[in-house]
Structure formats: structure tokens, C-alpha cells
Amino acid sequence: MDISTLAVFVPACFALNMAPGPNNLLSISNATRYGFAKSCLGGLGRLLAFAIMIALAAAGLTAVLHTSEWLFHAIKIVGAAYLFYLAFQLWRARADEAGESGAPAKGTGSLARQEFLVAIGKPKAILLFTAFLPQFVDQSGVVTDQFAVLGGLFLAMECIAIALYACMGIHARRLFARPGGKRLFNRICAGLLASAASVLLVARRA
Template sequence: MTTGTLLLFIPACFALNMAPGPNNLLSVSNATRYGFWSASVAGVGRLIAFVGMIAIAAAGLATVLQTSEILFYAVKVVGAAYLFYLAFQLWRAAPANESTKRADSRQSIFSLARQEFLVAAGNPKAILIFTAFLPQFVDMSKPAVPQFAVLGALFLGLEWIAIAAYAYMGSHLRKWFSEPRRQQIFNRTCGSLLGVAGIGLLAARRSTSGA
């Protein structure tokens, strides 16, 4: 893998990391409710899911997901159902005062990380993206696994920056949404967007390109 390849990979990868999606939306929502650090640490759950997906892509096992209609359908239905569940929870969430937010933040890091993990793992298109995107930067004349390891590590590092960026945006929105009515509107907006993401996931079709 050459320096030129990495210089092409990094900006393309970061653009992919920063693209709006269910997980980034979840980071914004969590930051407005629990603060920057809670949302950022919760992003570890997403990274764990992505580590598994990168390993699957490196092993070539994603072809199973590409060719198995039943498996693809099962994963996307479960993922969409979980997004609908989160959307419903956000829609009906009652505005919380600052003391409640601080208490919840201390008690719910694991549950927030689990949410991030499940949202990422429940999206079969994410595995297909890794299958289509990462191999473009792998020199097939050299051992593929070490190259996947380097590219995967860079992807995870850039994803962490994206998590922090979205959490930072959410933490600033938190001040504006401290008024209960605004907070409720924001929660319901995020819930609606997660619901739309769930519908989009249900509408997703298998693609040999992973797009």
C-alpha cells in the first residue's frame, strides 16, 4: 500500500464517516440528552460493530450476505425493527431536567453503547459498504489481511472523530433545547428521522456493489 493510496483513502473515508445516518443521528440525540462525553463514549459500541464488519469483509464472508436473500432480509428487518423501537422511545420521551440528565448519564453509558452497537450491526448495507469500499484501496498483489488491518484502523480512527463531531454538535444543541418544549420537539424530530431510516432500511435491496 503506497502513500498515494492512503492520501486517496483518508478523505474519501472521512466523507463516508461524516455522512448523516442512523448512528450519527443517535450521537446527536444522545449528546442533547446526556452530554458530549456520554455520547462520545457510547460510540464505542458502534466501533465494536464496525470491527466485526471489517473482519467479515477481510475474510470475504460478506459474499454470503450478498448472495443470501433470506439472511439479508432477516438482518434488515431486525435492524429496521430496532430503529422503529428507538424512534418510538424518543417520540414518547419526557423532557428531563439537568439533574435527571446527569444521573441518567452516569447510569446509562452501557445501554447507550449497546444502542450504538445494535443500530450499526442491524444495518446489512454497512457490511456491504465495507466490502465494496475497502477493497478498492487494497493491492491484491500483496497480502490482503495486513492492508485491511491498516485501512480498518484508519477507518475506526476517523469514525471516532465523526462520533465526537456529531456529539459536539449535539452538546451545543443541548443548551438551546434545555427548554422542555424545544426538547420534546427535538426528540420527536429525531424519532421521526430514525423511523424514516428504518423505512429506508426495509426498502434496501441486495447489491453486488454494496452501494
């Protein structure tokens, strides 16, 4: 793998990392409610899910999703249902729950599990790794080693994206400091999560 390949891969990959989506929205919401550090640590669940997907892509096992209609739909429906559940919880959240000092806060493990379930419930994300990463693999080289390098770079840039979206959440918390503003922010996030769930439900296999 040469420098020219990495020069194309890194910006293209970072654009994917920074694209708004359910997990990045969770980083904002969690930072707003529980603080920067917990939001970033919760993102470890997402990294684990993506690492599993990258391993599946490297092993070629994602071909199953291309051929199995019922498996694709099963993952899609479960993932969408979980997003709707999160949207419902966020919509009903009390305005005084946000903030590090106030209220009953979720543990880091709970936030990480939440991020993992949201990420793993998107079958198209698995297909994305199957379609995206191989474009930068030199077939004349050791494919598994190249997948490891590309996957490691993807996860490293995902860490940066998690931190940047958590920073957005901290600024959002300051912007929506009053209970009415917090409630509005929670409901905007809930609406966006519900919209993401709706998009997931109508998604088709590539």
C-alpha cells in the same frame, strides 16, 4: 500501500464517516440527553460493530449476504424494527429527561449496546465494507495486513465523527434549552430515526 493511495482513501473514508445516518443521529441525541462524554463512550458499541464488519469483509465471508436473500432480509427487518423502537422511545421521552443533571440517565453500557445494535442491524453497511475497502488494497501485497491498516484508519476517523456529532448534540441542547424545545428536538430525532428505518426496510441488495 503507498502515500498516494492513503491520500485518496482518507478523505473518501472520512466523508463516509460523517455522512448523516442512524448512528450519528444517536450521537447527537445521546449528547443532548446525557452529555458529551457518555455519547462518545456509547459510540464504542458502534466501533465494535464496524470492527466485526471489517473483519468479515477481510475474511470474504460477506459473500454470504450477496447470495442469501433470506439472511439479508432477516438482518434488515430486525435492524429496522429496532430503529422504530428507538424512534418510539424518543418520541415518548419526557422533555425533562434531557440534561446531565436532571433525570434518570442510561449507563454507558446501555448506550454502547444501543449503538452496536443499530450499526450491526444494517446489512448494507457490511456490503459497503466489501465494496469500498478492497478498492484500496494492492493485490500484490499482503491483503490481510492492508485490510488491518485501512480498517484501523476507518475506525480512527469514526472516532472523530462520533466526537463531532456529539459536539453538535451539546450545541443542540443549548439551543433547545426549554422543555418545549427539548420535546421538539426529541420528536425531530424520532422522525429521522423512523425515516431511516423505513429506508432500511426498502433497501435492496447491491
